[in-house]
Amino acid sequence: MSRITFREGQAEQPRALHTIASHVRRRLAEPDLAHLRGAARPLFTGIGASHAALAVPVDLLRTRGVVTQRVLSSEIGQDARGFEADVVIGVSQGGRSTETLAAFSQLRDVPRVAVLNVTPSPLSSLADHTVDLGNQPDSYASTIGFTGTVVALDLIASLISGASHGDPWAQISAQALAVRDRTLFALATVQARAARCVAADVVASGTSRTSSEEAALLLREVARMPAAASVTRNYLHGEMESAGQTLHVVFGDGRELALARTLSAAGHLTLLVTTQQVDSGPDLAVVRLPEAAPSARVVLETVVAQELAGSLADERGIAIESFVFANDDTKEGGVDPADFAISSQRR
Known part of the structure; x- marks a missing residue:
């Protein structure tokens, strides 16, 4: 795999997603993966962004009646007992x-x-x-690799459950381009203020928990903004009380709409990402998404998160991917110093 910059990853992502979907479909049709069809208790595991991506297949499979869970890889590392799985799907x-x-x-x-x-x-x-995914070029703060993983996990979940929900990826390239343009428009008037926030809360539910967890990680990695991901209903039970000099990013169409209005009405800067028609306001920026299947929606929400993180890095004067800490025990073989030499150019 060749390493590219974050901005290059954003630019190449729409084309790459279509390529990845075709590549993964061909792979899943091969005989050695036939045992995935009808798996009764799949266990999904990963760490970091890979763990975030696993909210997609877990939510989809539970909706389709399959008993499943995601678990941090570090929770398996010392003791394999307690995980009654008939297949383990690990993401890295x-x-x-x-x-x-x-x-x-x-x-x-x-x-x-x-x-x-x-x-x-x-x-x-x-x-x-x-x-x-086909050894796609990717940035160190992953762009193509992350969204491509979501594509693959959606297709794997469909194979396991035997459910057919059409082709959620047929229009993904055009949708991703359109959503990025809408995000740039929505951020134009608020990104300077957002960059002055001391922290960010990112809120979502269902499959969009992947989007919230990835957005919080990108804000930390790319813009160096302390950020946390919360589940919508849990956020209502006290977590939102710390609002103040905080950026709020809300993904969703349900209770999330009232949450975004409540926060913005109280003067807290809020970015709402939704398929619904919602008017923006002095403290509310809105990115409207096209109607899409849950997994495709997660990819589009991640496009918004990538642009937000990159824009805030620019506003805060931070070179994208100029990572501060290189933990040499998180990757076998250590961290390649060359990865830290690749930083996206500011626009």
């Missing part, structure tokens, strides 16, 4: 996350499927089967 875009490698080493009595971008890799060598 580069295939080098030490925690996911440790989990696959422990879970030897159950089929292990690795979902990754980079092949070959340490994780692919441990896995019984792999589903790869």
Whole structure:
């Protein structure tokens, strides 16, 4: 896999998503993955952004009656007991996350499927089967690798459940381009104020928990803004009381609409990402999404999150991907210093 900048990843992402969907479909049609169809208790595991992506297949499969869960790879690493799974699906875009490698080493009595971008890799060598994205070029703060993983996990969930919900990826390239333009328009008048916020709360429910968790991570990695992801109903039970000099990013069409209005009416800067027609206001910016299947919607929400994080980095004078900490025990073989030498140019 070749390394590209964050901005290059954003630009290439619409085209890459279509390519990834076709590549993964061909892979899932191969005979060695037939055992995924009808899996009764799939266990999904990953760390960091990969764990965030797993909210998509878990929510989809539970909706379709499949018993499943996602678990941090580090929670499996020391003891494999307690996870009654008939298949383990581990995600690591580069295939080098030490925690996911440790989990696959422990879970030897159950089929292990690795979902990754980079092949070959340490994780692919441990896995019984792999589903790869095709070694797509990706940025260090992942763009294409993350959204491509969401595409792959949606297709895997459909294979497991046997459910057919049409092709949610047929229009994804055009939709991603349109949503990025809408985000730039919505941020134009609020990004300077947003960059002065001391922290961000990102709120969502259902499959969009993936979007909220990824957005919070991007705000930390790219814009160096303290950020936390919350589930909508939990946020209402006290978490929102800390609002103050805080940016609020809200994904959703249900209770999220009233939440966004409540926050903005109290003078708290809020970005609402929704398919509904909602008027913006002095403290409320709105990005309207097209109607889309849940997984495709997550990809579009992530497009918004990427543009938000990049724009705030620019406003705060931070070179994108100029990471501060290089933890050499999170990737097998350590961190490649060359990754830190690639920083996106400001617009």
